[in-house]
Amino acid sequence: MSHDNISDDKLPEAHDASEGHGHLAVADDPFADPGLPAHEPRRTDIDERAAKRAERQVSGMFILSMLATVGFIASYASINPDKLVYIFPLGHVSALNFALGMTLAVALFCIGAGAVHWARTLMSDVEMPAERHPIEADDEVRADVIQQFKTGAAESGFGRRKMIRNTLIGSMAMVPLSGVVLLRDLGPLPEKKLDSTDWSEATPSAPIRLVNMNTDEPMKAEDIVVGSLTFAKPGPSALRPNGLQDSDEDFQEAIAKDALMLIRIQPEDLKDEKSAALGFEGVLCYSKICTHVGCPISLYEQQTHHALCPCHQSTFDLSDGARVIFGPAGHPLPQLKISTDSDGYLVATQDFTVPVGPSFWERSA
Amino acid sequence: MKKLSARRRHPLAALVVLLFALAITGGLYAAFAPAEKAQADSSAQSLAIEQGKRLFAVGCSSCHGLNGEGTPSGPSLVGVGSAAVDFQVGTGRMPAQQPGAQIPKKKNIYSQSDIDQMAAFVASLGPGPVTPTSEQYTSTETDAIAKGGDLFRTNCAQCHNFAGAGGALTQGKYAPSLDGVSAKHIFEAMQTGPQSMPQFPESTMPEKQKQEIVAFVRYQADEAPNPGGLTLGSLGPVTEGLFGWIFGLGVLIAVAIWVAAHTTKAKKS
Ligand code: FES
Numbered sequence: 001m002s003h004d005n006i007s008d009d010k011l012p013e014a015h016d017a018s019e020g021h022g023h024l025a026v027a028d029d030p031f032a033d034p035g036l037p038a039h040e041p042r043r044t045d046i047d048e049r050a051a052k053r054a055e056r057q058v059s060g061m062f063i064l065s066m067l068a069t070v071g072f073i074a075s076y077a078s079i080n081p082d083k084l085v086y087i088f089p090l091g092h093v094s095a096l097n098f099a100l101g102m103t104l105a106v107a108l109f110c111i112g113a114g115a116v117h118w119a120r121t122l123m124s125d126v127e128m129p130a131e132r133h134p135i136e137a138d139d140e141v142r143a144d145v146i147q148q149f150k151t152g153a154a155e156s157g158f159g160r161r162k163m164i165r166n167t168l169i170g171s172m173a174m175v176p177l178s179g180v181v182l183l184r185d186l187g188p189l190p191e192k193k194l195d196s197t198d199w200s201e202a203t204p205s206a207p208i209r210l211v212n213m214n215t216d217e218p219m220k221a222e223d224i225v226v227g228s229l230t231f232a233k234p235g236p237s238a239l240r241p242n243g244l245q246d247s248d249e250d251f252q253e254a255i256a257k258d259a260l261m262l263i264r265i266q267p268e269d270l271k272d273e274k275s276a277a278l279g280f281e282g283v284l285c286y287s288k289i290c291t292h293v294g295c296p297i298s299l300y301e302q303q304t305h306h307a308l309c310p311c312h313q314s315t316f317d318l319s320d321g322a323r324v325i326f327g328p329a330g331h332p333l334p335q336l337k338i339s340t341d342s343d344g345y346l347v348a349t350q351d352f353t354v355p356v357g358p359s360f361w362e363r364s365a
Numbered sequence: 366m367k368k369l370s371a372r373r374r375h376p377l378a379a380l381v382v383l384l385f386a387l388a389i390t391g392g393l394y395a396a397f398a399p400a401e402k403a404q405a406d407s408s409a410q411s412l413a414i415e416q417g418k419r420l421f422a423v424g425c426s427s428c429h430g431l432n433g434e435g436t437p438s439g440p441s442l443v444g445v446g447s448a449a450v451d452f453q454v455g456t457g458r459m460p461a462q463q464p465g466a467q468i469p470k471k472k473n474i475y476s477q478s479d480i481d482q483m484a485a486f487v488a489s490l491g492p493g494p495v496t497p498t499s500e501q502y503t504s505t506e507t508d509a510i511a512k513g514g515d516l517f518r519t520n521c522a523q524c525h526n527f528a529g530a531g532g533a534l535t536q537g538k539y540a541p542s543l544d545g546v547s548a549k550h551i552f553e554a555m556q557t558g559p560q561s562m563p564q565f566p567e568s569t570m571p572e573k574q575k576q577e578i579v580a581f582v583r584y585q586a587d588e589a590p591n592p593g594g595l596t597l598g599s600l601g602p603v604t605e606g607l608f609g610w611i612f613g614l615g616v617l618i619a620v621a622i623w624v625a626a627h628t629t630k631a632k633k634s
Contacts, residue, residue: 040630090594098594116624213519214570222568229563231519263563299524299534301561306535310523315535326535 036127044121054121055161061114062167068107069174073181075099104178111171118164124155190360197257198244199336200351201237207347209235210260210285210338211243218345224264224283227302231288232260234348257356259288260336261298262346265305265319275321278337280346285336286322287356290314292329294357307333330359410485417486420479424460433490438464445557446493447484452553454480456546458560466537467560494556502552504576513581516574520565528599529585534561544586548579 044051075096083095090098137145158165202208209218213231224230233255235243244254264283270276275284286307290297295311305319314327322333334352341347355363422431428439435441442449453459457473475483484496506512518527526532529543538561543551555575558564565575597604 042630084590087594092590093594120624212569214516214574219569223566224569225564225566227558227564228566228569229520230569296523299532299540300563301534301538302558302563303561304535308535310532313535 036129039126042121042125051122054117055164058114058118058122059163059167061110061117062164062171065107065110065114065171066167066174068103068110069171069178072100072103072107072178075103076181107171107175107178111168111175114168114171118156122157122161122164189362191362194257194357194360194363195355196351197356198234198237198240198254199258199348201234201239202348202350204349206238207339207341207349208237209243209341210262210346210348211235213259216243219262220344221281221283221340221346224262224346226264226266226282228264229298229300229302230262231298232262232285234258256289256294259296260285261288261300261307263300263302263305263318269305269319271317271319272321272323275335278335280338280340283338283346284318285338285346285348286316286318287334287336287352289333289357290329291324291331291333291356291358292327297333413482413485414489417482417484420475420483421486424475425483428461433487442487442490444491444493445487447481447488447496448494448553449557449559450484450487451480451496452550452557452559454483455553456550467539470541494553497549497552497556499549501572502548502576502579504573504580506577509577509580510584511581512574513577513579514585516570516578517581517585520570521578524562526599526601528596529582530599543582546582548583551579551582552576 044054079096079099081094081096084092085095085098087093087098153159199208210232211217211234212219212223213233218235219230219232233244234240237243240248244251244258248254262283262285267276267282270279270282276282279285288296288298290309290311292309292312292314295309297307297309297314297316299308299310300306300318301308305317306325307316307318307322308314309316309327309329312328314329315325316322316329316333317325318333322335324330324332331354334354334356336348336352337350338346338348421429421433425433425439425442428436429442430436430439433442435443450459454475455473455477457471458468461468462471481496488495504513517529521529524532524534524540525543526540531542532540534540540562552575554562555565555570555578597608
């Protein structure tokens with residue numbers, strides 16, 4: 001932006017030396033305070049039409065911000081998350097991600113740009129030197145600050161330029177709505193839902209088989225070899241005659257609690273007797289859900305028997321009852337007591353003894 | 366005995382000794398000949414074992430022992446199978462450059478035939494997973510990639526990252542990136558569980574599922590579209606954060622400077 005040229009008659013009188021501006025240095029004192037350079041008016045200071053235009057521009061940006069926020073909410077509600085579109089330098093991108101990012105960016109950018117444009121064209125740009133003061137302000141200074149604040153408010157035209165004020169308030173009030181909309185995804189409080197898993201259906205008389213996540217088949221103890229890692233889910237039970245299936249409506253919710261990992265450790269490497277007793281011939285079965293904030297863990301190192309959580313690096317020693325040896329997790333991974341049924345398949349006969357996953361408000365143990 | 370020593374100078378004594386010597390030689394020949402015969406018509410296999418043993422003595426025995434029995438600086442190789450050798454040597458991990466938390470992948474210095482010979486030797490020490498053939502690790506099904514993606518997310522993604530970009534483990538160990546790893550080596554790693562990696566034996570992950578995972582990993586590395594735009598290495602918060610700090614903040618600072626440096630002034634024309 002270069003200097004606006006403007007005809008003579010609109011310019012104010014030649015700059016005078018009032019108000020501390022433009023003192024000339026005294027010729028024989030090379031160190032004299034030269035003072036501030038003369039204040040030059042902007043076009044909007046002297047041309048009410050230009051000022052009106054700037055005002056409309058600022059408001060326009062705030063209105064654009066509001067529209068973008070509406071766009072954000074509309075895209076969140078209407079765009080199918082699976083839809084891919086081709087956008088030139090990026091390639092194939094998710095339409096929803098792109099729309100959310102773009103609208104939020106525009107909403108925030110326009111507030112910033114509007115504020116900057118307002119400050120540059122309409123707020124007073126007269127430079128005012130402020131004396132340095134001791135840290136604690138006396139009454140006089142405080143009164144002065146309040147006075148300055150009022151002056152500032154008056155000079156910003158906040159009270160006078162109603163359109164800017166109203167649109168600014170509107171856009172600032174609407175932007176947080178984007179966040180509120182996203183918070184809805186956190187859902188209601190869990191209440192009792194996290195206390196038990198599908199394994200609670202298992203009783204000694206009606207055990208539930210452990211089913212391999214990969215093959216959907218029940219497993220025998222000898223299938224689990226030392227140094228291997230296997231994931232399992234609940235097999236058929238009274239409630240789920242086919243066992244937990246991907247196609248179940250509540251699959252995601254159920255698997256987030258029921259998921260198991262099975263490893264086998266040489267009996268002489270087991271450091272915790274209680275944990276060894278919960279296992280079957282060295283086959284141990286732990287919850288796959290981290291007790292910190294519930295990531296699916298299972299970065300299992302077969303040589304050290306450490307399982308690591310990818311989210312915040314909580315490390316559990318699976319040979320020692322999944323004791324936490326590093327990281328923020330608060331308690332060991334719950335271990336499921338396993339045994340075999342009459343056909344030799346691995347089964348559970350009871351639920352975990354403590355709730356799986358992270359702590360929550362109503363957690364009992 | 367006396368009779369014998371008395372006749373020692375008999376003119377026929379030399380003849381008797383000669384006959385004796387011939388009989389012994391013949392007997393020895395008879396005793397050793399079958400072994401030699403077996404070696405003579407032995408297949409390339411035992412030759413390979415023999416060759417492999419030599420290569421092993423030079424390249425591997427200082428850590429794994431002359432007969433692969435293991436030493437304090439290297440585990441026993443009895444029962445690891447030829448697949449383990451093919452993977453470890455084929456990816457350059459073995460022979461190890463130096464001990465440490467994890468032996469890194471590096472340039473392989475052996476030819477495939479050398480590797481096969483060493484693998485044959487190690488396989489002869491005890492039964493274990495056999496180097497797969499290409500039919501074993503190549504899937505012909507049309508839905509292999511989709512199924513493999515499912516299996517990958519269940520079994521592999523936690524360590525190797527959702528896009529196979531790799532990730533950190535404890536105390537300096539790490540799960541390597543799967544980009545550029547050959548189908549055979551991916552398959553072998555699942556069979557044998559190298560270093561910290563758990564193994565995925567036939568009993569819990571059948572060969573067909575390993576094929577599907579291989580198909581998915583190759584697809585992911587070579588041709589998958591990327592729904593998020595720029596991948597930034599698919600590493601998640603690390604590169605994204607760095608990008609945000611350097612480019613995002615950089616742009617903001619540049620804009621702030623530009624805003625502060627220019628003010629429009631009304632000037633006489
Ligand atoms: S969720 Fe596992 S460490 Fe935070």
